Structures are given as C-alpha cells and as structure tokens.
Amino acid sequence: MLDAAERLFAEHGVGEVSNRQIGQAAGQANNFAVGYHFGTKADLVRAIVRRHTAVTEERRTRMLAQIKDPDDPRAWIACLVRPATGQLDALGVPSWRARCLAQFDTVPSLRQIVVEESVATPSMVRTLEGMFRLLPDLPEEVHRERGDMSRLLVVHTLAERERALHERPDDRHASWDATAAGLIDALAGLWLAPVTARSVPG
C-alpha cells in the first residue's frame, strides 16, 4: 500500500490523491483500508518517509566514521547527500520516491514531517554540526535562506534525475554517483559563497 501511495503522490501531487484511490491502486477491496491502516494523511506521509530511515541512518553513520579530512566541508556534505542517492540507486528503475518527497516538500505541513523524520535524526545532526562548524559566520537570515535553497536543490535535483531515469531507462550515462558528486560540489559552493551586503527590505 505504501508503494501505491508513493507512486500516486509522485505522479499526481499529494492534494490530488484520495485514500480511496490509494486503496484501489493497492488492490484493496475495502475503501477504508488506507484510513484504517494509517489514520490521517499526515500519518500516511510519515509512514512513507520512515520507510528507509534505518538503512539511511546506518549508511550515514558508517560514512561519518570514515571521514578522512574533517576540515573539508565536502566530506560532511557527502554524508548529507550520498545516503540519499545510494538509497535511490538501490531502489532501481523505476522508483517514485524522490518525486514523492518533492511533492511533500511543496506542502509546508508535510515538509515539516519530512524534516522531523529525516533531518532531525542522530546522524544528520552530527553531519550538520560538522559542516556548519567549517562555515564562515553567516547572518541568521542568510543561514536560513541557504538552508532552504540547499533543501530545494537536493530535493528537486533527485526528483528530476529519478524522472529522467524513468522516462529514459537506458540513459545510464549519468549515474546516481555522478549526481551526488555534482550536488556535493554545488552545495559546498552555495554555503561558502561570499555574502553580498543587501539593503534593508522596505
């Protein structure tokens, strides 16, 4: 049933899909099956987000233990990105997970659930601490903006890559590994970029 929900949310958007459609797509005769198993839509979203948390946590914890140069921001950013790309790689083609998470990200209440379940984990907290320690002192507003831009960049780059693999499954010329490498360099550039002085908003 979670597979069906992930696919329908990815394809149609989270506001466009009813519990009834998810139940039908999962071959449930009972129209109330989804509500019975998962309660509210928020509970269903949480169940979807949690599906791979244990594996991702384990991957990241292992990567953190193997960091060779803790003064290179990219070492920490890699721990942020590669557990996610590694998991998408393991899901094979087609997967809908990255596109489903991109849909959740557009709804503030659901985005909050994703943050609670996949950013507030022990390995992520350590990763972000390690990375932020190496950054220049940023004004609070700029720090928050760059956090938002990083999230959007990762979420939508992974979703677009997943969609391209789905629509052209033979186009393996860019691997998840290369996607991760490109994202890590881009995020390092984004966080380390000098801050232009800005006028006070009117």
Next chain:
Amino acid sequence: MLDAAERLFAEHGVGEVSNRQIGQAAGQANNFAVGYHFGTKADLVRAIVRRHTAVTEERRTRMLAQIKDPDDPRAWIACLVRPATGQLDALGVPSWRARCLAQFDTVPSLRQIVVEESVATPSMVRTLEGMFRLLPDLPEEVHRERGDMSRLLVVHTLAERERALHERPDDRHASWDATAAGLIDALAGLWLAPVTARSVPG
C-alpha cells in the same frame, strides 16, 4: 482565461487540469473556449510563458546597459535573476505565476517551451555569454549539470517564496529583493565551486 489557467496549473499540476476546468474557472459557458482560443495544451503553455516576456526583456536590457563591473560574475547573474523577481514583485500577492512555471518545469516537453520562450531571448543570450566568459573551464557534463541545478534552484526558490507570501501575506520580512540577493550569491557559489574529480560511471 490565462489567469485562470495559471492559477489552476499552479494549484493542481499541469497534468491534473482539463481545458474544461480552465474554461469554467474563467467563466466561459462554452466548454471548448480554451481549445478554440489556444489550440493544444502546449500552445496554452506557450501563451502563459509569453505573457511577460516583453517587460522582462526590457528590464534585463536596461540592467545589462548599466553593468558597472563586467568582471564580476554576480553582475551578470543579477541580470539573470532580478528581471524575474522584479516581475513577481510587480504582480503583487497572491500570484500563481512562479508556482505555475515550477509545474511546467517538471514536464520535459513543457520545460522545453519555457526554455525556448524565456531563455533563448536576446537579453538572456547576452547575459549567459557575459557570465560564462568569467567561469573556469568546466567539463561539458559538469557545465550541463550546473545549468540544470541553477534552473531548479531558481524555479523552486521563486515558487516557494510565492507560496509563502500567499499563505502568510503579512510576512513581508523577506522581500523579493532579498530573495534575489540570496539567489545571486548562491548561483555565483554554485558556478564557481571547484570540481571534484569523479570516477567514471560504471
């Protein structure tokens, strides 16, 4: 009718909205009004994208003429970003345009239309030439990846900002001007970031 289409596409996604719904939302009695005026969905998308092209081109042409330091990549990146944020600012709250363009961006055939209509314009060609001239030599694949990441970052940052303004219209504490400033620094960082050597994809 274009207003109605922009709003419906922004809220529900471009695949979820029929010509009939757009006609109804625009108060057209005739179910075929949208098809009659715009032809295919691709034609409708092109008409939406073109709505502000003339104003945006004019803004950018004026900005290009006023560049003070042509050796600063951020001067060119500003010409890329500010005509778009300035136009969204002029639309007021609520607008649906940034979210509508973000929906188009997820459909490769419609993304192509947006690129043709708003990236292949004379002022954009000059802007990109000016900017790329200042970048280190990037491998072709990295150049393409960074182009894609820049597009995703701009498109989704503007869409998320528009949604936040719509849902909390009083929250003016971050202006479109500040959004532009944050994006310009982030894009400069992204394009100037060193490229980590990557293994050949297996």
